[in-house]
Amino acid sequence: MKWTSDTRGKVGGGVLLALLGAGIPALVGAALHPEAGEPHRETRLYFGTERQGGGSAVDKHEFMRFLAKDITPAFPEGLTVHDGYGQWRGKDGTSVRETSYEVVLLYPEKEADERSARIERIRQTYEDRYQQDSVARSDDKVTAGF
Numbered sequence: 616m617k618w619t620s621d622t623r624g625k626v627g628g629g630v631l632l633a634l635l636g637a638g639i640p641a642l643v644g645a646a647l648h649p650e651a652g653e654p655h656r657e658t659r660l661y662f663g664t665e666r667q668g669g670g671s672a673v674d675k676h677e678f679m680r681f682l683a684k685d686i687t688p689a690f691p692e693g694l695t696v697h698d699g700y701g702q703w704r705g706k707d708g709t710s711v712r713e714t715s716y717e718v719v720l721l722y723p724e725k726e727a728d729e730r731s732a733r734i735e736r737i738r739q740t741y742e743d744r745y746q747q748d749s750v751a752r753s754d755d756k757v758t759a760g761f
Contacts, residue, residue: 653758
């Protein structure tokens, strides 16, 4: 079969029309509903390992025990842990470089006040137990779907 210019134009136009017909509703839907899921709060906690006044650093075993006994019961639905290496300037002006852990917590925005109280207890417990100046915290409003 020999295709003519006229047939190719009709076939090509038909394919283009079908693709546009399928794609336009999806694009319009994405434009009208850019966010999928529900409002959530994402909290990131940064745990250092060097103790004030020296002494051995908090090792991985100690941190994992803290995670299991203090963080997981407060956030049993799940969390994420990242190993890291960070630095910060101490109160005396010296730079501290240390192994660190980042814990990411995601929870419904409507529970933010109650969850924040849990997070503050976790921070205070870690600071007291492992002689830390602080546990850094950052919060963001996000949309999440599961």
